[in-house]
Amino acid sequence: xxxxxxxxxxxxxxxxxxxxxxxxxxxxxxxxxxxxxxxxxxxxxxxxxxxxxxxxxxxxxxxxxxxxxxxxxxxxxxxxxxxxxxxxxxxxxxxxxxxxxxxxxxxxxxxxxxxxxxxxxxxxxxxxxxxxxxxxxxxxxxxxxxxxxxxxxxxxxxxxxxxxxxxxxxxxx
Amino acid sequence: xxxxxxxxxxxxxxxxxxxxxxxxxxxxxxxxxxxxxxxxxxxxxxxxxxxxxxxxxxxxxxxxxxxxxxxxxxxxxxxxxxxxxxxxxxxxxxxxxxxxxxxxxxxxxxxxxxxxxxxxxxxxxxxxxxxxxxxxxxxxxxxxxxxxxxxxxxxxxxxxxxxxxxx
Numbered sequence: 001x002x003x004x005x006x007x008x009x010x011x012x013x014x015x016x017x018x019x020x021x022x023x024x025x026x027x028x029x030x031x032x033x034x035x036x037x038x039x040x041x042x043x044x045x046x047x048x049x050x051x052x053x054x055x056x057x058x059x060x061x062x063x064x065x066x067x068x069x070x071x072x073x074x075x076x077x078x079x080x081x082x083x084x085x086x087x088x089x090x091x092x093x094x095x096x097x098x099x100x101x102x103x104x105x106x107x108x109x110x111x112x113x114x115x116x117x118x119x120x121x122x123x124x125x126x127x128x129x130x131x132x133x134x135x136x137x138x139x140x141x142x143x144x145x146x147x148x149x150x151x152x153x154x155x156x157x158x159x160x161x162x163x164x165x166x167x168x169x170x171x172x173x
Numbered sequence: 174x175x176x177x178x179x180x181x182x183x184x185x186x187x188x189x190x191x192x193x194x195x196x197x198x199x200x201x202x203x204x205x206x207x208x209x210x211x212x213x214x215x216x217x218x219x220x221x222x223x224x225x226x227x228x229x230x231x232x233x234x235x236x237x238x239x240x241x242x243x244x245x246x247x248x249x250x251x252x253x254x255x256x257x258x259x260x261x262x263x264x265x266x267x268x269x270x271x272x273x274x275x276x277x278x279x280x281x282x283x284x285x286x287x288x289x290x291x292x293x294x295x296x297x298x299x300x301x302x303x304x305x306x307x308x309x310x311x312x313x314x315x316x317x318x319x320x321x322x323x324x325x326x327x328x329x330x331x332x333x334x335x336x337x338x339x340x
Contacts, residue, residue, distance in 0.1 A: 068246065068292070070245075070246065070292065070293075070299050070300070071292065071293045071297070072293065072297040072299065073293060073297055074293075100246065100248050100249065101246075102247045124248065125248065125251045125338075125339075128252045133252055133253060133326060133330070134249070135249060135325045135326030135327075135330055136249075136291060136292065136323060136324020136325055136326045136327060137292060138293075154326070154327065155293070155294055155324060156294055
């Protein structure tokens, strides 16, 4: 092999290896957005010790909210979610909370203190992965009656925006 | 004649590599510090390091690497963390600060340390301020905090910077 070809081959290998390492590190989070995809199914035991099966809410509009007690914006949102569950529950809204706290005791205390009127279960790495990697809170998904994710909200979000979208998914009254 | 293309190829490859390394550089996020004891906003701007600068530092061969400490949620650390970083306890919890103290107990006070969290928006992070203060109180003189404006997902992972997972 001529020296030039050898040099070109070596440089190409180095370049491709660099690309490969970068892409491998990112592969777990490559397809991050889940909008317009079916909501990944999961079954957990809720903080109320009842079975929490996302599939059981098919036919309802589900607002799936990942939160934690250390997440200040989450604490701002959750009383509003309680109000929405009261207001829209009879029209087909079901809010589901997933706590990403390390300590379930903290989540249970918040569950009682905030008087949450919707099911909450503890999250884990597996559930975070299912939803594209929950790498910052709050994170909220709006799932339509057919189980398709219609919107995803990351970080502090204007609650009016979420409300407007969830209203559009509920049957007209 | 044909060997005359080698410098051109080397230059093109070098530029390609530079583009790969710095391609995702963006303007630093706007940061307007305000007072707030215990909050991330209490960390002086001079002690912040931007994601692109840290990534560059970590990727540059031959430079001394800082000790990277994640001082937020363990679950989020398990999901994704900056390669080489160590989980050192949640800065907002007394037990977390004790863990941080133990983690750095035997280190030189001049050791370069970068704290990061990325649990939630910078101005809402409950962990960085207390952790930073803890290290200052212990006498560490070379501590920086990684400025993640929104969270680790948006400001590190989505920019293509390397991550690793515990599981």
